[in-house]
Amino acid sequence: MVADIEFDATALAQLVENSADAIVVVDHTGAIRFANAAVRDVFGYERRELIGEPYSLLIPAELHVVHRQHHRRYMDAPVSRPMGSGLLRARHRAGYDFDVAIALVPIDGDDSLVAAFVREMTSTQRLIARLAATNAILTASLAGEDQAAVEQRSAELTCQLVNATTAWLLLRRAADQPLEVVAECGDGSNRAVAEQLIAERRVERVPAPTIVTGDEVPCGSDAVTELVVVPVRSQSVDGVLVAARSARSPHFLPADGQVAHEFASAIAITLELIATNAQIEQLKSMADHDRIARDLHDTVIQRLFAIAMRLESALSGSSGVAAERMGEAVDSLDDVIREIRSTIFDLRRPHEVERGLRAVVAAEIDRVADLLGFAPSLRVVGPIDAAVTEAAAREAAAVVRELLSNVVRHAEAGRVDVTVRVDDRSLTVVVQDDGVGLRDTDGGGTGIPNLMSRAREHGGTFAVAPAAPRGVRAEWAVPLGDD
Incomplete structure (x- = not known):
């Protein structure tokens, strides 16, 4: 059996002094008679500032009357017990309220004194709240909520975490685009604050949690007098989270910036x-498209070819109405085969430009090679990957796709040349084939009007004309500069 350790008065005094909890001793009148060193860390006061002062200095003003009543009843029959049934609110010297847990212990030998052991619980509560908020957005994303809904939920949870009146989530949708407000918690009346932050580029690449106060707040008023700004960043996410408080709210503390920063990391993830x-999901869709395209090419088209060949063989020994009908059937089968080839091409087209323009155009040529029976040539002039923005590259890729699709459908070509050229002024795409040339029916579809419309939208031109000695030459050009 281990014997109890006996402490002398000096050791006990050190225990009290070194305690991480604030220890405050008050008398029957509510005056503070003793405070240990931890009151500075918990309440912000030096102990000498508290001795002789009423303990009501450490609680919110709206609770003073209730606490005086509780204090009188407790001092009539003091016992060791927790104060209250849960977390309580205390008042910091800086003027804000925070969560605490308090244990009351009457001091033996003097019924007029009671010691209150006060433990700051805000950090623990913040941790619990942040974990709950992180769980909420992760659960929403795993449950299938779309990105916009998760972004909006993130802004609303930010307001709750840091007791903000307004919060904005600002994200950059593409590398060459400015930040934009994608979600907002609030009534929208203070949107000008966020918009000015973006316009003045004051929240570009925020490295760490930042508190913005006073005259530094754009469009400052009683509605928004203080901001906390934290980065929202990962491998493919670039943005900031901004929370705002008004003049009627307590000031943001470094702890607010830290909890917002930790939640912003969860948002980015x-x-x-x-x-x-x-x-x-896109890769799954593309895999399905490729499988369907292979089935069409390897099975359906081959069977149609076989049927067409048998009909042509029978046609050589027939005459009259039967020969005419079989000829029409062969022509119809040829049309069906061309349409299926076009469908195969559309199934295999890239869904978006994620690489340089050179690689995307090369991919378009690879995809059409099976349908043509040969690979078109590619000629690149100028720094097309460096000089062409992503938006312009998307347009150019769509143009190449449409022009090659037209060649597959109509040209019956044995050679196709693709040229992409960039100079100081313009981006030009030229596709030339040696096929049957322009026919009266070639302008009846939507392909050429679409290409003309794409060019006009960007202040450019589109022209299609016979090539020498045979075939068609199509040229699409747009000026470079602003997207």
């Missing part, structure tokens, strides 16, 4: 997860 899931 969640958005990264949503983007990854979208890419996985």
Whole structure:
């Protein structure tokens, strides 16, 4: 059996002094008679500032009357017990309220004194709240909520976490695009604050949690007098989270910035997860498209070819109405085969430009090679990957896709040349074939009007004309500069 350790008065005094909890001794009148060193860390006061002062200095003003009543009843029959049934509110010297847990212990030998052991619980509560908020957005993303819904939920949870009146989530949708407000918690009346932050580029690449106060707040008023700004960043996510308080609210503390920063990291991870899931679904869709295209090419087209060949063989020994009908059937089969080839081409087209323009155009040529029976040539002039923005590259890729699709459908060509050229002023795409040339029916579809419309939207031109000695030459050009 281990014997109890006996402490002398000096050791006990050291225990009290070194306690991480604030220890405050009050008398029957409510005056503070003793405070240990931890009151500075918990309440912000030096102990000498508290001795002789009423303990009501350490609680919110609206609770003073209730606490005086509780204090009188407790001092009539003091016992060791927790104060209250849960977390209580205390008042910091800086003027804000925070969560505490308090244990009351009457001091033996003097019934007029009671010691209150006060433990700051805000950090613990913040941790619990942040974990709950992180769980909420992760669960929403895994449950299939779209990105916009998760972004809006993130802004609303930010307001709750840091007791903000307004919060904005600002994200950059593409590398060459400015930040934009994608979600807002609030009534929208203070949107000008976020818009000015973006316009003045004051939240570009925020490295760490930042508190913005006073005259530094754009469009400052009683509605918004203080901001906390934290980065939202991962491999594919670039943005900031901004929370705002008004003049009637307590000031933001470094702890607010820290909890917002930790939640912003969770937001970035969640958005990264949503983007990854979208890419996985897209890859699944592309795999299905490729499988369908292979089945069409390897099975359906081959059977149609066989039927057409048998009909042509029978046609050589027939005459009259039967020969005419079989000829029409062969022509119809040729049309069906061309349409299926076009469908195969559309199934295999890239869904979006994620690489340089050179690689995307090369991919388009690879995809059409099976349908043509040969690979078109590619000629690149100028720094097309460096000089062409992503938006312009998307347009150019769509143009190449449409022009090659037209060649597959109509040209019956044995050679196709693709040229992509960039100079100081313009981006030009030229596709030339040696096929049957322009026919009266070639302008009846939507392909050429679509290409003309794409060019006009960007202040450019589109022209299609006979090539020498045979075939068609199509040229699409747009000026470079602003997207």
